[in-house]
Amino acid sequence: MRETTLCFPMRERSDDGTEVLLIEKRRGLGEGWYNGPGGKLEAGETPRECAVRETREEVGLEVEPGALEKAGELTFLLDGEAHTFCHVYRTRSFTGEPTTSDEAYPEWVAVDDVPYEQMWDDDHLWLPGVLEGKTVAGEFRFEGGKPLDKAEFVGHDLEWGVSFAAGQK
Numbered sequence: 002m003r004e005t006t007l008c009f010p011m012r013e014r015s016d017d018g019t020e021v022l023l024i025e026k027r028r029g030l031g032e033g034w035y036n037g038p039g040g041k042l043e044a045g046e047t048p049r050e051c052a053v054r055e056t057r058e059e060v061g062l063e064v065e066p067g068a069l070e071k072a073g074e075l076t077f078l079l080d081g082e083a084h085t086f087c088h089v090y091r092t093r094s095f096t097g098e099p100t101t102s103d104e105a106y107p108e109w110v111a112v113d114d115v116p117y118e119q120m121w122d123d124d125h126l127w128l129p130g131v132l133e134g135k136t137v138a139g140e141f142r143f144e145g146g147k148p149l150d151k152a153e154f155v156g157h158d159l160e161w162g163v164s165f166a167a168g169q170k
C-alpha cells in the first residue's frame with residue numbers, strides 16, 4: 002500500500018474570509034484535478050517530513066513540520082484492497098509565495114468556493130470539515146481496476162472528531 006500526504010495551507014483575507022491553497026495537478030494520479038500539495042512518502046521519511054517536502058517541491062512554500070496540524074487519515078481501497086493511506090494536514094503558518102512547478106499550478110481559493118466538481122469524488126465528503134478545523138478518519142471504496150483515478154467511487158465510512166496516536170500527530 003502506498004502512504005501519501007496532503008497539506009492544506011490556509012490564510013485569512015481581511016475582506017474575503019478564509020482561503021485555502023489548492024493545486025491543479027499537472028501530471029500523475031489525479032492529473033487535471035484540484036487537490037492539496039502532497040505525494041508519496043520517500044524511504045526513511047515521516048509523513049510530516051513528506052508533507053513539508055511536497056509542499057516545498059510542488060508550490061514553493063516553506064512550512065515547519067511542527068506547524069502542520071494533523072487533520073485526517075484517509076484509506077482508499079481499490080477493488081477491496083488497500084491502495085493508499087493518506088495523512089492530511091492543514092497549516093496557517095508558512096513562508097513564501099506559491100509558485101508554479103512541473104507538477105502543480107497553485108491557486109488560493111475561498112473555502113466556500115472550493116471546486117469539488119473538479120476534484121476526487123471523495124473530497125467533498127471530508128475536505129469541508131477539515132477546512133472548518135475538524136479531524137476525520139475515513140475509508141473510501143473504489144472499484145473497476147487501476148488506475149485509481151479512473152475507478153468508480155462506490156462507498157465510504159467517516160468518523161469525525163478523532164484523535165490521532167502520538168506518533169501520528
Ligand SMILES: CNc1ncnc2c1ncn2[C@@H]1O[C@H](COP(=O)(O)OP(=O)(O)OP(=O)(O)O)[C@@H](O)[C@H]1O
Binds near residue numbers: 031
Ligand atoms: C482516491 N481519492 C483521493 N482523494 C484525494 N486525494 C487523493 C486521492 N487519492 C490520492 N490522492 C492524493 O493525490 C496525491 C497524488 O498522489 P501521488 O502518489 O503523488 O501520485 P503521482 O502519480 O502524482 O506520484 P508522484 O509522487 O508525483 O510520482 C497524493 O497526495 C495522494 O494522497
